[in-house]
Amino acid sequence: MDATSFSGLLPHTDLNPNFARSYAQRTPLTSVSCHSLQEHRPSSQALAFLSSNKTSKRTSLLGGSNVCGPVQKRNSVGKAFCAVGLGVYGENVIEHQSHSHATEDKVGVLLLNLGGPDTLNDVQPFLFNLFADPDIIRLPRLFQCLQWPLAKLISVLRAPKSKEGYASIGGGSPLRKITNEQADALKTALKAKNLTANVYVGMRYWYPFTEEAVQQIKRDRITKLVVLPLYPQFSISTTGSSIRVLQSIFREDAYLSRLPVSIIRSWYKREGYVISMADLIKKEMEKFTKPEEVMIFFSAHGVPVSYIEDAGDPYKDQMEECINLIMQKLKDRGINNDHTLAYQSRVGPVEWLKPYTDKVLVELGQKGVKSLLAVPVSFVSEHIETLEEIDMEYKELALESGIENWGRVPALNCTSSFITDLADAVIEALPTASATAMSTPKSVLEEDDLDPVRYAIKLFFGSILAFVLLFSPRMILAFKNNLF
Numbered sequence: 144m145d146a147t148s149f150s151g152l153l154p155h156t157d158l159n160p161n162f163a164r165s166y167a168q169r170t171p172l173t174s175v176s177c178h179s180l181q182e183h184r185p186s187s188q189a190l191a192f193l194s195s196n197k198t199s200k201r202t203s204l205l206g207g208s209n210v211c212g213p214v215q216k217r218n219s220v221g222k223a224f225c226a227v228g229l230g231v232y233g234e235n236v237i238e239h240q241s242h243s244h245a246t247e248d249k250v251g252v253l254l255l256n257l258g259g260p261d262t263l264n265d266v267q268p269f270l271f272n273l274f275a276d277p278d279i280i281r282l283p284r285l286f287q288c289l290q291w292p293l294a295k296l297i298s299v300l301r302a303p304k305s306k307e308g309y310a311s312i313g314g315g316s317p318l319r320k321i322t323n324e325q326a327d328a329l330k331t332a333l334k335a336k337n338l339t340a341n342v343y344v345g346m347r348y349w350y351p352f353t354e355e356a357v358q359q360i361k362r363d364r365i366t367k368l369v370v371l372p373l374y375p376q377f378s379i380s381t382t383g384s385s386i387r388v389l390q391s392i393f394r395e396d397a398y399l400s401r402l403p404v405s406i407i408r409s410w411y412k413r414e415g416y417v418i419s420m421a422d423l424i425k426k427e428m429e430k431f432t433k434p435e436e437v438m439i440f441f442s443a444h445g446v447p448v449s450y451i452e453d454a455g456d457p458y459k460d461q462m463e464e465c466i467n468l469i470m471q472k473l474k475d476r477g478i479n480n481d482h483t484l485a486y487q488s489r490v491g492p493v494e495w496l497k498p499y500t501d502k503v504l505v506e507l508g509q510k511g512v513k514s515l516l517a518v519p520v521s522f523v524s525e526h527i528e529t530l531e532e533i534d535m536e537y538k539e540l541a542l543e544s545g546i547e548n549w550g551r552v553p554a555l556n557c558t559s560s561f562i563t564d565l566a567d568a569v570i571e572a573l574p575t576a577s578a579t580a581m582s583t584p585k586s587v588l589e590e591d592d593l594d595p596v597r598y599a600i601k602l603f604f605g606s607i608l609a610f611v612l613l614f615s616p617r618m619i620l621a622f623k624n625n626l627f
């Protein structure tokens with residue numbers, strides 16, 4: 144398990160050294176979450192958060208590299224509260240601080256998740272929030288002012304296709320319900336281990352938003368917080384994005400910036416998780432007439448290749464390691480079936496992690512594979528991509544391609560061994576009384592970005608470039624091929 148304890152700050156160390164430097168520099172100070180707040184949040188909350196919002200500036204590519212930060216501010220926590228030492232994290236100076244709590248600790252666990260539309264009317268605004276996230280559509284610096292218009296355009300264009308998908312699984316995402324059930328189950332599991340804790344749910348793109356959960360944490364006067372993203376593997380686009388939202392909230396708030404916090408950034412290596420996955424796979428394999436002939440087909444949510452190659456996202460490495468651990472666990476139980484890993488759900492005109500699930504299914508069918516067990520592996524709840532994409536689209540494609548026997552491993556949801564292991568993870572990660580804070584040097588880009596003349600010039604050239612980009616053959620082809 145990869146966890147960090149600190150007080151009011153959120154460093155990332157999952158990243159490769161090159162990226163860690165640039166990402167750590169921008170991450171603690173990025174203020175982006177309010178992009179999505181402005182359109183689709185209750186106004187009182189929006190106001191509360193907007194009041195702490197700063198202009199966000201980023202540099203990246205649509206699936207390209209990301210090297211600079213937004214308006215950056217020195218974190219003053221270390222000065223306000225008895226700094227007792229200095230350390231170094233990446234290129235940042237860390238000020239260590241101590242905390243002592245006179246009153247009894249009140250433990251909170253914050254589950255971070257993606258969120259999904261509750262109804263078909265929510266689909267377009269949900270998609271807007273998703274595409275307005277600079278960790279999902281990574282625009283070059285010059286194009287950043289176009290993040291919202293682009294998000295609006297893409298969300299409107301994609302909404303009909305997404306709505307069809309959500310309509311076919313009952314008219315909305317099951318994520319909110321399942322995540323709430325996981326939260327309740329985790330609270331019970333913690334209680335059984337003698338830890339009384341409040342468990343909160345914070346979604347990145349739909350209700351209940353992370354910001355709402357944090358407000359509740361404040362109201363409840365939580366004194367120790369464990370942040371547990373419900374993604375086993377770390378990706379910039381999932382856990383990274385949610386953590387960045389938390390950072391922007393925490394650094395602006397006196398109470399939160401003093402709160403001892405632990406973040407469990409990835410947990411795919413945990414024995415309990417690996418065993419739970421192996422158990423589910425074994426159980427599902429036994430439903431086949433000839434289990435020994437079944438191809439175990441891991442299907443993970445993809446990310447653009449540039450996240451891995453340019454931005455240093457550890458997602459692919461962690462995914463491969465995760466699959467090896469699960470297969471090893473199956474081998475220990477005498478299960479030696481063939482297995483493969485492919486990536487699904489690509490969006491847009493850039494190259495995504497390969498091999499693509501749809502292509503591999505066709506190839507396996509052509510090669511004579513007759514029995515296949517699909518295993519969704521990047522997410523722990525049922526959601527549109529298991530219920531619609533795998534169960535409907537991929538199943539149909541596999542059967543058309545010559546595969547005769549199809550099975551799918553259910554998502555972990557509230558599987559008790561899994562929830563018990565999450566409870567152990569929380570207990571192991573409980574922040575200690577002493578924690579660290581990090582201050583980052585003010586970026587040289589800050590003054591640059593605040594200069595109105597420079598900003599107007601960038602906006603002008605950015606608009607021209609955006610126009611060229613939008614009507615480039617690649618974009619037009621992507622729209623034609625239904626990739627958005």
Ligand SMILES: C=CC1=C(C)c2cc3[nH]c(cc4nc(cc5[nH]c(cc1n2)c(C)c5CCC(=O)O)C(CCC(=O)O)=C4C)c(C)c3C=C
Pocket residue numbers: 257258259260270273278279280301304305316317318374378380381444445446447490521522525526527528
């Ligand atoms: C580990 C899991 C996920 C990664 C990595 C991820 C990256 C990623 N996703 C998109 C675009 C979309 N994702 C959508 C839904 C969606 N994504 C995940 C998980 C990961 N995404 C989940 C669990 C869900 C489903 C939520 C639900 O309502 O059930 C959607 C909307 C659905 C659709 O229209 O297909 C989009 C769009 C990108 C671009 C990306 C990486 C850059």
Ligand SMILES: [Fe+2]
Pocket residue numbers: 444488
């Ligand atoms: Fe996604």
